[in-house]
Amino acid sequence: MTTEPKTNPPLGRVIVITSGKGGVGKTTSSAAISAALAKKGFRTVVIDFDVGLRNLDMTMGCERRVVFDFINVIQGDAKLKQALIKDKRVDTLSILPTSQTRDKDALTKEGVEKVLTELKADFDYIVCDSPAGIEHGAQMAMYFADEAVVVTNPEVSSVRDSDRVLGLLSSQTKRAETQGAEPIKAQVLITRYDQERVDRGEMMTVDDVLEILAVPLLGVVPESKAILKASNVGTPVTLDGPSAASQAYNDAVSRLTGTQVEMRIQGERRPGLFQRLFGRAS
Amino acid sequence: MNLFGFGRKKHPPATAQTAKDRLQILLAHERSSSGSAEADYLPMLQRDIVAAIRKHVPIGDKDVDVRMERGDNMSSLEINIDLPAVKAN
Numbered sequence: 001m002t003t004e005p006k007t008n009p010p011l012g013r014v015i016v017i018t019s020g021k022g023g024v025g026k027t028t029s030s031a032a033i034s035a036a037l038a039k040k041g042f043r044t045v046v047i048d049f050d051v052g053l054r055n056l057d058m059t060m061g062c063e064r065r066v067v068f069d070f071i072n073v074i075q076g077d078a079k080l081k082q083a084l085i086k087d088k089r090v091d092t093l094s095i096l097p098t099s100q101t102r103d104k105d106a107l108t109k110e111g112v113e114k115v116l117t118e119l120k121a122d123f124d125y126i127v128c129d130s131p132a133g134i135e136h137g138a139q140m141a142m143y144f145a146d147e148a149v150v151v152t153n154p155e156v157s158s159v160r161d162s163d164r165v166l167g168l169l170s171s172q173t174k175r176a177e178t179q180g181a182e183p184i185k186a187q188v189l190i191t192r193y194d195q196e197r198v199d200r201g202e203m204m205t206v207d208d209v210l211e212i213l214a215v216p217l218l219g220v221v222p223e224s225k226a227i228l229k230a231s232n233v234g235t236p237v238t239l240d241g242p243s244a245a246s247q248a249y250n251d252a253v254s255r256l257t258g259t260q261v262e263m264r265i266q267g268e269r270r271p272g273l274f275q276r277l278f279g280r281a282s
Numbered sequence: 283m284n285l286f287g288f289g290r291k292k293h294p295p296a297t298a299q300t301a302k303d304r305l306q307i308l309l310a311h312e313r314s315s316s317g318s319a320e321a322d323y324l325p326m327l328q329r330d331i332v333a334a335i336r337k338h339v340p341i342g343d344k345d346v347d348v349r350m351e352r353g354d355n356m357s358s359l360e361i362n363i364d365l366p367a368v369k370a371n
Contacts, residue, residue, distance in 0.1 A: 156301050163309050201296025208302045212309060 003186035010043060012076065012120030015127050015256070016145040018169075020161030022132030024153045025191040028227055028237065029249070030129035031059040033149070035236035036253040038093035042124040047115075048098040049141035051107060060087070061234025071099035074111030080118050089239055093125075104137040112140050113146045134168060143173050147256075148186040149218055154193060154204040159212055161189065166215060187218035189252060194223045194267060206265065219252030221245050231273045311352055324348050331361060339365055 009071065017030040026052075034046035043098065047070060048056035057063040062085045068078035073096075080096075087093035096115075099106065119126050130141035148169050152162040166186055175181045190209055197203040206220055226243030238249045244266040254261045302349055328348045345364040351357065 156305055159305055160312075163312070167313070198298070201298050202299050208298065212302065212305050221324065224352045 004249075010120065010122055011124040013123060013125050013147065014116060014145050015149060016130055016142045017149045017151060018130035018138060018142055018152040018165055019129060019132065019158070020134060020138075021153075021155050021158045023186065024115075024151050025221070025227075026132070026151050027055050027059050027092060027129055028231065029092035029149065029151050029191065030056060032238045032246070033126040033253055033256070033259040034125070035060075035070050035087075035090060035093060036124045036238040037127070037257070038087070039238065039258065040091060040253065042257070043092050043122065044125045044127065045094040045096055045119055045123045046127040046129060047096040049121075049137050050109070050129065051098050051102055051104045051137055053131065054098050054100045056095065056129050056280065057085075058234055060095050061235060062087070062095055063234070064099070066097045069097045069099045069104045070115065071106045072106065073115055074106065074262040080115060083101055083117050085139050085244075088130045089235075100174055104131070104135070104140075107140040109140065109143065113144060116144050126241060128143070131225060134164065139168070140171060142169055142184075143182055145169075146175070147171060147253075148184050149256075150186060150188045150213075150215070152188050152190055152209060152213070154198075154206075154209055159209055163213055164215060187216045187256075188213055189218045189221065190225045191221040193248070193265065195201040218255055219248055219261065221248040222266055307352065313349060324350060331363070341366065 014032075017026050017204070027048075030046055034044045038044040043239075046056065046060070048054055050056070050071075051071060054066075054069075057066055064086050066082040070083065072078040073083045083096055085095045085097065094264050104256050116126060128141045128145065131137040142165075149167075150165055151159050156198050162172050169186050170176055173183050173184055177182050188209065190206055193204055193234065206217065210217055222244050224237075224243055224245035226240065226245045227237055230240040233240075237243065238253075240246065247266060251261045251264070261277065269272050324356075328346055331348070332341065332343060332346050341363065345351070347362040349360040352358065
């Protein structure tokens with residue numbers, strides 16, 4: 001792992017975390033990925049696009065530090081610097097929370113572009129946490145993206161919605177509309193993967209999902225108790241001590257930044273026979 | 283389950299394969315309709331059929347029922363028309 005010197009000109013790369021379906025782990029993944037990027041030394045900002053249903057602030061543990069938000073900046077009521085919240089754990093990480101009271105129409109294409117352009121001058125990675133659905137908020141989150149992480153559970157409705165979102169990424173975005181532009185680099189992040197259930201034939205395998213969606217795999221995050229534990233205390237799982245989920249997110253982020261990492265699918269350690277017979281350790 | 287509650291468990295059918303098959307069929311269709319959520323020509327088709335039949339037989343809007351069944355290799359379109367009873371002259 002190399003730590004990028006902070007004096008380099010910023011990369012200014014916009015990554016949207018999207019999925020179509022709700023509840024698959026977009027915000028959890030946005031928090032985990034942005035924290036892992038920042039830990040690697042990349043100047044990273046994570047933006048909440050879910051106007052009206054602000055939740056990234058809680059996942060990141062900064063809900064009591066929100067003064068101004070993304071919408072205030074778009075509407076010119078606050079400066080970007082005032083709205084950015086610096087993370088207290090990793091100094092290369094910032095959070096741009098959204099408004100809890102306005103509605104999604106406050107996100108204008110021009111406004112979003114202006115804020116993103118300003119952020120690109122200071123940050124290596126700009127992570128956009130998309131709302132669920134495929135309406136205006138989700139469209140604004142993906143429109144200016146250079147890369148997309150499509151969060152998918154190995155479950156029929158999630159895979160179907162991911163397919164739909166992949167269609168939108170390749171047609172309803174700036175890169176898609178600009179002649180000669182390279183298309184958005186979309187990758188799928190499979191979350192809530194349960195190897196035990198896959199082995200029993202109860203859950204689609206990674207290969208099943210990839211065969212259907214036909215996009216590269218960014219990583220596989222196993223179903224893990226560490227996720228809820230981390231969100232309970234407002235810590236991105238990648239900053240919350242070792243766990244299979246944290247490892248999987250760190251691997252995914254290494255791939256995102258161009259490092260080859262072997263795809264390993266870890267489950268949580270299963271209790272052995274001894275443990276199962278003689279009570280619950282841990 | 284046998285006497286001691288373990289041993290040979292009867293294996294339930296693997297449902298993951300069913301999930302994959304269903305998705306592949308559905309998405310093949312959804313992708314071909316180029317992004318629009320669903321081919322929404324069925325209501326228009328129904329209206330046209332009603333109009334065509336009305337030229338010859340007096341039927342109401344509700345007398346035509348159009349159904350679509352999508353399969354792996356073949357899709358079928360089922361059209362049921364309730365014709366008014368023929369009155370004896």
